[in-house]
Amino acid sequence: MRGFFLKSPVTAIMKKILFPVLFVLVVNAQANNVDTVVDVNDVKTAVSPDNRVVLLELYTSEGCSSCPPADRFLSELKAAGISDKQLIPLAFHVTYWDYIGWKDQFANKQYDERQRELAHKKNESTVYTPQFVMSGDNYRSYVTFSEDVNKLAKQKSTVDLVLTAHLLPAQKSTDKLQLNLTTDISASKIKDVGFYLVIIENNLASDVNDGENEGEQLHHDYVVRQFLGPFFQSKPKNQRSREQIVVLQPEWKRDDLSIVAFAENPHTGEVLQAVRINY
Numbered sequence: 001m002r003g004f005f006l007k008s009p010v011t012a013i014m015k016k017i018l019f020p021v022l023f024v025l026v027v028n029a030q031a032n033n034v035d036t037v038v039d040v041n042d043v044k045t046a047v048s049p050d051n052r053v054v055l056l057e058l059y060t061s062e063g064c065s066s067c068p069p070a071d072r073f074l075s076e077l078k079a080a081g082i083s084d085k086q087l088i089p090l091a092f093h094v095t096y097w098d099y100i101g102w103k104d105q106f107a108n109k110q111y112d113e114r115q116r117e118l119a120h121k122k123n124e125s126t127v128y129t130p131q132f133v134m135s136g137d138n139y140r141s142y143v144t145f146s147e148d149v150n151k152l153a154k155q156k157s158t159v160d161l162v163l164t165a166h167l168l169p170a171q172k173s174t175d176k177l178q179l180n181l182t183t184d185i186s187a188s189k190i191k192d193v194g195f196y197l198v199i200i201e202n203n204l205a206s207d208v209n210d211g212e213n214e215g216e217q218l219h220h221d222y223v224v225r226q227f228l229g230p231f232f233q234s235k236p237k238n239q240r241s242r243e244q245i246v247v248l249q250p251e252w253k254r255d256d257l258s259i260v261a262f263a264e265n266p267h268t269g270e271v272l273q274a275v276r277i278n279y
Contacts, residue, residue: 048161048275049085054152055262055271056089057133058222059115062104063097065212070130075221078202084276086153088260089222090200094129102211106204106223114227121269136270159193159263159273160184168245175248177279181231181261186238194230194266197244201225202256225252230266254279 058074060067074089082089092111093104115127122138132139135152162182167175185193204220226246233240248254257279263272 043164043166044277044279045162045164046084046275046277048157048159048273050157051085051153052135052155052157052272053085053274054087054135054149055274056087056135056139058089058091059094059111059127059129059131059133060091061094061097061107061129062206062208062213062218063100063102063211064129067130068213068216068218070132071218071220075219078221087149088262088274088276090198090224090260091220091222092224092227093220097129097211100211102208102213105206106220106225108224108227110227111224118269121267136264136268157273158185158188158190160187161261161263161273161275163259163261163275163277165259165277165279175254177246177248177259179244179246179259180241181244182239182241183233183263184239185233185235185263188272190265190267190272192232192234192266193272194232194264195242196227196229196231196262196264197246198224198228198260198262199226199246199252200258200260201252202258203253204256225249225257230264232266 056074058070060071071091074091077087077089092114093106093108094112094115095104095107095109096112098104098107112127115131118133118136119125119127124138134148139148141148160183164180166178166180168178170176179197181195181197183193183195201223202221204223206218206220208214208216208218228244228246231242248257259277259279260274261276262274264270265272
């Protein structure tokens with residue numbers, strides 16, 4: 001199913017809501033100015049805040065002519081200086097538009113599966129691009145974007161996350177990142193919680209020479225490069241620590257990488273908490 005975006009209307013909507021988003025982010029940054037990311041001896045640590053951090057997922061494709069406005073919206077959020085204590089975006093590039101003639105180099109069938117699983121949990125019969133999912137729910141209310149983010153971000157978190165990242169010494173010219181995720185679900189009413197680790201990259205571009213976007217240079221941010229999980233934790237074990245080694249691929253630009261961890265209700269797809277480290 002083709003997305004509900006048309007180029008001109010979507011661009012206009014995104015421009016209208018960008019300034020409210022900027023205002024909201026500035027207000028919230030002033031209200032909570034404690035830095036949750038600490039860098040000690042090359043080990044970076046991020047601690048999730050007391051409030052619930054909103055996870056914004058975009059399902060997109062370079063083969064979809066309706067997707068570039070949504071991609072630009074995410075990039076504008078980056079330029080706005082989003083606080084990780086309020087909102088963390090992710091861009092999942094899907095493969096099911098590759099048949100048109102352009103193969104999206106950032107797409108992965110694993111991301112198709114996540115989109116379909118979320119749709120199944122919400123009893124939705126179709127998937128489409130571009131699709132926004134806000135903390136697990138299909139999202140279309142763009143004119144109230146800032147209010148909706150604020151409403152979720154004001155909620156108290158029921159899951160605590162501590163994420164650490166440490167670059168291991170290179171072996172055979174291969175960089176490896178050691179991740180450790182410590183989780184606490186003692187305040188959650190959910191008996192089992194799923195956790196994910198995500199590597200994302202900013203400042204990506206493609207010169208498209210086929211398909212619906214032929215002749216365009218497309219720019220992307222928050223692109224999912226690796227998606228690990230779910231790792232499950234069940235009560236009565238309220239606390240857990242998991243270590244994961246990630247091999248950094250040669251084509252990934254080190255200065256543009258981030259690591260995201262998030263907690264999800266595996267039954268409904270609701271995202272309970274998220275945290276991010278800029279690599």
